[in-house]
Amino acid sequence: MHNKNRTMTTMAGKTIRKWWALFSLPTLAAFVIGFVVPFIMGIWLSLCRFTTVTDAKFIGFGNYSAALADAEFWHALWYTIAFTIITTVIVNVAAFAIAVMLTKAIRGANIFRSVFFMPNLIGGIILGYIWMLLLNGVLQHWGKSITFSGTYGFWGMVILMCWQQIGYMMIIYIAGLQSMPGDVLEAASVDGASRTQTLFRITLPLMMPSITVCTFLSVTNGFKMFDQNLALTNGAPSNTSELVALNIYRTFYGRAGFEGVGQAKAVIFFIIVAIIAVIQNKLTTSKEVSA
Template sequence: MITMVGKAIRKWWGVFALPTFAAFVIGFLIPFVMGIYLSFTKFTTVTNARWVGLRNFSGVFSDKEFIHALILTVAFTVVTTIIVNVVGFSIAYMLTKTLKGSNLFRSVFFMPNLIGGIVLGYIWLLLLNGVLSYWGRSITFSGTYGFWGMVLLVSWQQIGYMMIIYIAGLQSMPGDVIEASSVDGANGSQTMFQVIIPLMMPSITVCSFLTVTNGFKLFDQNLALTNGAPSNNSELLALNIYRTFYGRVGFEGVGQAKAVVFFIIVAAIVLIQNRLTTSKEVTA
């Protein structure tokens, strides 16, 4: 039986949905469409855009710094995705066992995720430079230092967040399946790789999606920790696009074209990753 409230919602749902839909259109859809249009123009402001076709995109793939940033971003995303998920899952598995102070440990591991990216970048800049100063180096001495410095920073920040997701997945697993595997004589490794991990694939899908997207769109930590130094060797894609758009007069269209290419690359990789992980999901 439909209540009076239910009837009112069915009748006036459009009124309630309109503000959210309007915000979506104004804040996302219109800028997204305009961004695609501007990638085919030469402009300094939206009002003086002049159509140039694919010229901006040819400038994208002829930019050696963009190609270097793309390769570095892919490598960075692969490394951080593996580290964050493996360590985050391992910590979650340990904290779901009987362990004194597990709630305290969960809070401690999660806390870095609450710190803003810019602040976190400057904190780790001081820490890493303090360590490297013993060898007369700094985090911006080479692209290698900058790369691994960002890996360390991002891993430290995101492990706690992924740990929470994995803990929720582990706690929702049916206990009778684990018990059945032990009754059947499965050892610890067999139980982990043939029972627990297949049942955890929904959580792994979510965490891998988040770590892949976070790796590709990393900007503020890159800006604060290395600012692309030395000579843009530690510059990731988001920072490269920012520098092109705001740092090179007359290259706004190229910067916008880079942003469109960036979106296509990330969307394609995320779709492939999501398809691969969801195909391995099983039900208990």
């Protein structure tokens, strides 16, 4: 029986090695058509003046000069960076704390996990309108609204983002905590380590793979947020609560003849986010330890 299973496994391995290209072709074709080709075309169009992809005329780096000279783009960029830093810290600290609490033997832990995760299942546009109603209901007591100033819009988006993302990151942290080696924690307890020492010297170092994933997701989600921004404030007042994704959208679709500038902004934004994501990933990965 053992030899028969080994023979079948060997035959399956030979078949996979022979036909692997055929099986991977659909996925590769979808990746090329859905990502590589549009990405290359996007870079080309950022160097052109166009209204559709068929009438593009090469103009060099003029679109990039116009994009970098746009004061609203720089405001949106710094606004987005501040938003991403704050939400990344709050989301991960809160998610980790809740995960630690819910991995302990408490009554109704599974129910609480479901409740915290549920906001992540709601679409961003719907969340934006829900929170606009809630925040305006609070602010109306002072005669204000969520679109009264960019500051209100900023903190409104922070609340929305954290409320939506904490539950998702909590699930990842719970998985990491449950996979930690129990003997290491027991050894620390026997050696007389306090809870604070156990947290900072054992738990957090062993949780770095989960922290790497969660911080990466938080950073990318913060930078690319669009639909919540559109629904909650739509950039009001006077585009001061506008994140970069919304600024690119408004430039591309809201200003005739500026399609190339909007595309150039998108390329610049991609480069910035890619560099930040790589640096963040390197920093957190370098702190990972093996159990």
